Amino acid sequence: xxxxxxxxxxxxxxxxxxxxxxxxxxxxxxxxxxxxxxxxxxxxxxxxxxxxxxxxxxxxxxxxxxxxxxxxxxxxxxxxxxxxxxxxxxxxxxxxxxxxxxxxxxxxxxxxxxxxxxxxxxxxxxxxxxxxxxx
Amino acid sequence: xxxxxxxxxxxxxxxxxxxxxxxxxxxxxxxxxxxxxxxxxxxxxxxxxxxxxxxxxxxxxxxxxxxxxxxxxxxxxxxxxxxxxxxxxxxxxxxxxxxxxxxxxxxxxxxxxxxxxxxxxxxxxxxxxxxxxxxxxxxxxxxxxxxxxxxxx
Numbered sequence: 496x497x498x499x500x501x502x503x504x505x506x507x508x509x510x511x512x513x514x515x516x517x518x519x520x521x522x523x524x525x526x527x528x529x530x531x532x533x534x535x536x537x538x539x540x541x542x543x544x545x546x547x548x549x550x551x552x553x554x555x556x557x558x559x560x561x562x563x564x565x566x567x568x569x570x571x572x573x574x575x576x577x578x579x580x581x582x583x584x585x586x587x588x589x590x591x592x593x594x595x596x597x598x599x600x601x602x603x604x605x606x607x608x609x610x611x612x613x614x615x616x617x618x619x620x621x622x623x624x625x626x627x628x629x630x
Numbered sequence: 631x632x633x634x635x636x637x638x639x640x641x642x643x644x645x646x647x648x649x650x651x652x653x654x655x656x657x658x659x660x661x662x663x664x665x666x667x668x669x670x671x672x673x674x675x676x677x678x679x680x681x682x683x684x685x686x687x688x689x690x691x692x693x694x695x696x697x698x699x700x701x702x703x704x705x706x707x708x709x710x711x712x713x714x715x716x717x718x719x720x721x722x723x724x725x726x727x728x729x730x731x732x733x734x735x736x737x738x739x740x741x742x743x744x745x746x747x748x749x750x751x752x753x754x755x756x757x758x759x760x761x762x763x764x765x766x767x768x769x770x771x772x773x774x775x776x777x778x779x780x781x782x783x
Contacts, residue, residue, distance in 0.1 A: 510737025514730035602645025603738015609639035
């Protein structure tokens with residue numbers, strides 16, 4: 496049954512995914528800048544490509560509802576890790592806000608992890624069972 | 631809902647609420663600064679108190695699960711509005727980052743709207759109490775209870 500909840504989840508997934516698709520793409524387009532940014536925190540600049548692809552692919556997975564539960568969990572970890580690594584300079588109020596926004600996004604993904612039964616998703620399409628996408 | 635999912639959703643709610651509780655208290659602690667910030671986008675500075683109180687109250691509602699669905703919907707709209715009004719300087723990459731983070735947070739709240747009544751919340755406690763009260767009244771006076779599904783049989 497398609498109701499207001501299913502539509503809200505679909506829009507919710509779309510909004511949650513947007514930042515990762517866009518920032519993944521931005522990272523790929525400016526891979527040298529991404530490497531420099533990653534290197535500035537003491538991490539290996541070689542992480543730039545994997546991170547860019549991870550963001551892009553994870554974003555698309557959430558968007559189309561592909562392994563929603565596990566991708567949401569991975570993105571929760573990603574949001575928390577990037578908050579802890581990139582946004583810890585709390586003397587700068589902008590970084591403080593970024594840290595908290597990452598935490599909030601992680602919370603959104605945890606809710607999605609707990610309730611992955613999403614309509615309009617690849618999972619429901621494949622299982623052919625509209626009521627239980629995880630069956 | 632499994633026990634683990636319920637617990638994870640609780641952590642999710644705690645994380646979702648943190649930003650608003652912190653930012654609300656931040657705003658309440660520096661009302662003059664908040665007013666100036668509001669003025670910079672053309673809003674009246676006396677919005678500062680309502681916005682600060684709204685953020686704190688809405689944050690605690692999400693944390694404790696009070697009117698979760700309604701609060702989550704209001705916060706989703708709040709995130710989208712603030713993204714459009716405060717973070718629309720697309721020449722500044724920091725603001726672009728904030729814009730899309732707000733969009734993403736709104737998405738999280740929409741998922742919460744869809745699955746509002748979740749475990750470990752005031753809402754679920756209220757729902758349980760309601761069931762208990764109905765059961766008690768049924769025992770006391772069975773005639774009062776009308777079952778709509780059998781009425782037309």
